[in-house]
Amino acid sequence: MNNYNSPNSDDYTLPPESAEINGIPLKHSGPGIASFVIGLVGFLGHLVTFVLMSLVLNNSIELLGSSISREELAIHPAFVLGSLAFLVCLVFNLIGLILGIIGLALQNRKKVFAVIGTILSGLLILFFTVLVLGGIYLT
Template identity: 45%
Template sequence: MNYEPGAQPPTPNYDYAPGQPSARRKHSGLGIASFVMSIIALLGYFIAFFLIIAAVGQAIQDPAYIEETITNDPAAIMGTLAIFGAAIINLIALILGIVGLIIKNRKKVFAIIGTVLSSLSVLLIVFLFIVGTLQQL
């Protein structure tokens, strides 16, 4: 590099002072939302399964009574609706987690955890749905 005599060399453009740690990145807001929503969805699944088990547990001695209990018992109906609600929350959490992974200059810890939790939950629900459908055949 040639400089004119007596000219100062150009100073580097630092975003931070030399010797100081770089600016701290913030957590991805979408990643945090994904993590929280996936935890809420998991709690929703547990509550739904307990409601359904409580409703069907009383009628387990008479298999003919189970179908009537599932269609008429408020706990079983609420449990079924809770599964669908938790699944919708889970899919939204999965989408937010993926978008949180794409955003640049943000920490991705919560986005990774939220994406993993929600994707495992989605896979588990799809697996249980397939097993339940195959048992009907």
């Protein structure tokens, strides 16, 4: 018998959530959890890299004087290492996005972590793309 009332009755309730199949609780998807963790690591990596790059470059500009040129700034070791760290974090986000999509495609698994990981990684990739395109078109 159904666990919910018919749509024609006044007190219609939704069927129970599909957290179980045949009495067996669903597990979280492994790729979804990995996507969430990798997305979180990528976000923290972007944040830490941005803060450290800002601090180091600010101190360097103060030491070198305000007459630093773009060419001198572009070859500064902090700028080069920070750019590489941003690219490594971007690769993490790309892997997180792929794992999130795989986690969403799995049947009979909870998809909470896969959704969060996919959104987080996708937003970080989108932000980085907008940042790069903004830098290209504003120079």
